[in-house]
Amino acid sequence: MKKHLYKILLLLLFAAAINTGTAQTNPSNNVSGTLQTEQGAIVDYATVTLLNAKDSSVVKGTLTNDAGIYFFDHISNGSYIVSATTLGYKKIYSSAFMVTGNTTVPTLKMLTDSRNLQTVNIVSTKPLIERKLDRTVMNIENSVLAAGNSALEILERAPGVTVDKDDNISLKGKQGVTVMINDKLTYMSSAQLASYLRSTDGSTIQSIEIITNPSAKYDASGNSGIINIKLKKNRQTGTNGSLTAGAAYGQNFRDNTSLTLNHKQGNLNLFGTFSRGDQKRKNILDIDRVIDSASTLTYFKQRTIMLNEVHYNNYRFGADYNTSDKNTLGFVVNGDFTNEYSNNTNTTHLGLTPAVTDSYQNTLTYIKQTYRNFAANLNDKVQIDTNGQELSIDLDYSIFHNNSNAKYDTYFFLPDGSSQMDPLYIRNQTPSVITIYTQKADYTYPFSKNLKLETGIKLSSVKTDNDLQAQVNNGNVFINDTTRTNRFIYDEKVSAGYISLSKSYKKTSVQAGLRAERTASTGNLVTKNQMVKRHYLDFFPSLFINHEFSDKHELSFSYSRRIDRPGYDNLNPFRYYLDQYTYEQGNPFLKPQYTNSFELSYTYNKTINITAGYSRTTDVNTQIILTDTINKANYQTNVNLQTQNSYNININSPFTIAKWWTGNINATGFYQGFKSDSLLGGKLNNGQAAFQGRLTQTFLFAKSFKAEVTGNYQSALTYGIFNIKPQYSVDAGVSHSFADKKMNVKFAVTDIFNTRRNSVSSHYQSVNLEVRQKNETRLARLTFTYNFGNSKIKVRQHQTGADEEKQRVKGGN
Incomplete structure (x- = not known):
């Protein structure tokens, strides 16, 4: 190393x-x-x-x-x-x-111009969807639909983004997305990331950037690209802030409050945000399946009603200080303390023939999860000279304390409702601690106005300690269940360096880069005394070429190689139960997957953009369902498939029908093909063409009223061994500003016709199941915002028509 x-x-x-x-x-x-x-x-x-x-x-x-x-x-x-x-x-x-x-x-x-300082307030907003050279930007700050929504709910509405029933984020049909907050990696797994985004108030978000082919400067993780969530930053001099309060109702009540403060005086800028909220949501999960055990078919019909409550408190504060004209020193501290409560009622009917119940069971589940997360960043940016030469340094420390306490009470019945056998009582305690250290330095040197060098290094160290303490009731007291109790410790160290050179000509710009990452990891199954060690060095080249044929015609090409290391929760071999016939289990033997990605993009008149892409992934980390024929159970896990070939074409175009009526169309067609010569005793060759579309329309009424309507559609698609049925929904909202634009009230309804649902099926080898999930998606929201303090000068630019290890942390549930 x-x-x-x-x-x-x-x-x-x-x-x-x-x-x-x-x-x-x-x-x-x-x-x-x-x-x-x-x-x-x-x-x-x-x-x-x-x-x-x-x-x-x-x-x-x-x-x-x-x-x-x-x-x-x-x-x-x-x-x-x-x-x-x-x-x-x-x-x-x-x-x-x-x-x-x-x-x-x-x-x-x-010198202040007192004649102009009275009521200067230029308010001309950016379009909701904006296409830039290397990314698509969704401007959230002034969107009506963002009011009262969480970051996860907003992310679901971003172009090409989908969130499945397990909160896995996909981009243009591909999983393996890296999520960043303010250009910094979030270091969370899908489970914890979903919990964090669900507890992040949408009113604190400025924009969402979608980068499908990142340069060598970015971490090489994420085979489908990077989603960078930019939080609001106030540039006004003096003391100012905003207060937001909202309430929502679907089948249950929700509320949220956030306070943002900023003080800027001289060389010092202080900022802070605190948000809190209560969310209660109901989900219904139906699973129909058939298990072949020793040539005997058993039919399962299962319904789970999940009632979840989340009480979150997030904070973020920091400071930037200009120690000189060329140096800025800053720090940011953020964290959250969140409690989640789940009350699930699961009923499973079993029979040897379809639609006939031979027995059934009820499982009552109560889960309490606590998240106590803390992260600190110290950064220094030095402008070495006025030519653009600069050096930036970031030091990060993060610690996650996640605890889960779960009780499963299962009662067994005969078809007439009489007791079949004694109840089964089990419980789990799963404390988890994740500690992360990263150090990063980036250096930029422009040889000339048209030639620039960027280089840097990054070191990261991650340790996760998961301890599953499982007990079963023997009729009198709870005793240790040796078949499930386990402890898993995972250590990972990544050393990285990159170099990138960019050159601009009269009409053409070229950027070429190379990133090297060396990974050393150890997975320790303490209870079983089993170690899984890996050491590997990889190189990740990237190339970007852009040419302007004229003011209206522009063509770009990009290539990059990327890696996806397994998520910490996917490596963890613990079992997490829905009932004794349905559970989830990690795979400590998962290997990283590698992707080569190519993209060709054409832009007309700086507005209409057409992008075509192809990528090939090897050792594909894919979620599948396996069958335990002995216990007649299905369990979800991850395995490595051989290859995934992905083709996509995206069209993004803003439009203006009238001065008061504008909008954006985003359409993506894609094909995902999966192949594996040996999977569950058969050969997998699965793929299907699919389509995603999003139409957003914005209406301006008078000077202070604004309305938005968004329609979303995703066709049927195939992912691995799963077939996913179509999804569609319509959202709408209206806002009104008053009190010299210091106050704003917004009302919005998501999924107006209550059509959004997840329907998944799989019929491959021994797997035979149908899954239907309906979440509480139709919500009416009312949000009030008050901006206060020094707001006499507020300028918004008018335009017409940026952490990997946190990404992989176990959520503790």
């Missing part, structure tokens, strides 16, 4: 050597400077113009960055003046200065 780290460090030293050599041979004159207010606060995104001192003719123009710094390159010798202007401040001019080499202009102080 050390040997590979030395190679990565040598790579960085090589980059630094190139930096030194290039800096010595670059003769261009550069002009730079900083804008501040009278109080010393930075002035970002102000317009700065370089003028000839002789005749005030314009030489160049630019904007200040988020540190208040502006920069002009390739400036001839001579005498110049700088002018600067931004909303709410008087236009200002510098004194004349001579340029004979690289020149730094003395800091300019912007």
